[in-house]
Amino acid sequence: MPLRYQNKVVIVTGGSRGIGRGIVKAFVENGAKVVFCAIGAAAGEALETEFSTMGPGSCKFVECDVTKEDQLERLVAVTVELHGHIDCLVNNAGWHPPHKPTDETTAEEFRKLLNLNLVSYFLASKFALPYLRQRHGNIINVSSLVGTIGQKDAAPYVATKGAIISMTKAMAVDESKHNVRVNCISPGNVMTPLWEELAAQTADAAATVHAGENAQLMGRMGTEAECGLAALFLAADATFCTGIDLLLSGGAELNYGFKSQIPS
Ligand SMILES: NC(=O)c1ccc[n+]([C@@H]2O[C@H](COP(=O)([O-])OP(=O)(O)OC[C@H]3O[C@@H](n4cnc5c(N)ncnc54)[C@H](O)[C@@H]3O)[C@@H](O)[C@H]2O)c1
Numbered sequence: 001m002p003l004r005y006q007n008k009v010v011i012v013t014g015g016s017r018g019i020g021r022g023i024v025k026a027f028v029e030n031g032a033k034v035v036f037c038a039i040g041a042a043a044g045e046a047l048e049t050e051f052s053t054m055g056p057g058s059c060k061f062v063e064c065d066v067t068k069e070d071q072l073e074r075l076v077a078v079t080v081e082l083h084g085h086i087d088c089l090v091n092n093a094g095w096h097p098p099h100k101p102t103d104e105t106t107a108e109e110f111r112k113l114l115n116l117n118l119v120s121y122f123l124a125s126k127f128a129l130p131y132l133r134q135r136h137g138n139i140i141n142v143s144s145l146v147g148t149i150g151q152k153d154a155a156p157y158v159a160t161k162g163a164i165i166s167m168t169k170a171m172a173v174d175e176s177k178h179n180v181r182v183n184c185i186s187p188g189n190v191m192t193p194l195w196e197e198l199a200a201q202t203a204d205a206a207a208t209v210h211a212g213e214n215a216q217l218m219g220r221m222g223t224e225a226e227c228g229l230a231a232l233f234l235a236a237d238a239t240f241c242t243g244i245d246l247l248l249s250g251g252a253e254l255n256y257g258f259k260s261q262i263p264s
Pocket residue numbers: 013014015016017018019020037038039040064065066067092093094095096116142143144145186187188189190191192193194195
């Protein structure tokens with residue numbers, strides 16, 4: 001198979017595990033030079049070694065907390081120092097807090113999540129755009145299916161993910177004059193360490209995982225690798241797509257289900 005993103009420079013936030021790791025891998029396997037950040041140097045450095053050895057692309061870990069503006073600016077600067085340009089930015093680092101009702105959620109919790117899940121995507125894009133414009137590059141934002149269909153006891157998370165879809169469209173409009181495409185991916189349930197952690201907080205983790213699998217028409221969760229292929233498609237192949245929201249959901253949004261919570 002020919003390499004689909006050879007020598008292109010890609011930044012991935014939150015690349016040390018889960019969906020981000022799948023995206024880093026897909027790009028390295030297709031010849032890209034990937035710079036990724038995450039929280040936790042040990043996991044990041046281990047993955048840098050593993051994927052760099054794998055090739056044919058390359059992989060560099062930079063420790064960066066995306067909630068810190070100066071660290072995001074540095075992530076972009078280090079990438080340009082290392083490789084001279086940027087072709088693609090993947091905003092992926094984010095968090096789903098444990099489910100709880102609005103009545104028990106504080107303003108401070110909501111503000112912190114907005115900063116992590118949404119403002120970081122905006123700022124990374126802002127710092128990378130001057131370079132992306134030079135290369136007619138693209139941005140890929142990882143949103144979530146729940147940004148469109150909602151989710152129980154998760155109003156702040158759903159709000160951040162819905163806003164990512166809207167921001168993607170607004171930036172696609174603004175950046176079209178620079179030939180920069182801006183798209184997003186909305187995964188449904190994908191088995192990642194985050195999903196496992198959330199399941200472990202429920203009364204019956206195995207039953208929660210089983211229900212998570214059956215939420216899709218396809219009767220299973222998505223994989224990191226499938227998320228990587230979706231990101232690679234948007235970067236390498238989807239050259240006539242901008243402002244789109246690519247659902248990666250196994251059909252979870254289709255058909256009627258037993259949804260009413262009204263007591264009978
Ligand atoms: N797993 C799912 O089912 C699912 C579904 C829809 C959307 N998503 C979204 O996909 C993205 C990744 O989710 P995941 O399940 O792979 O999560 P995960 O927790 O397994 O991995 C998250 C990654 O982000 C990094 N990260 C977290 N906070 C960071 C910060 N402040 N600065 C830098 N890096 C940080 C972590 O180090 C890790 O590498 C998130 O935006 C999430 O909302 C996940």
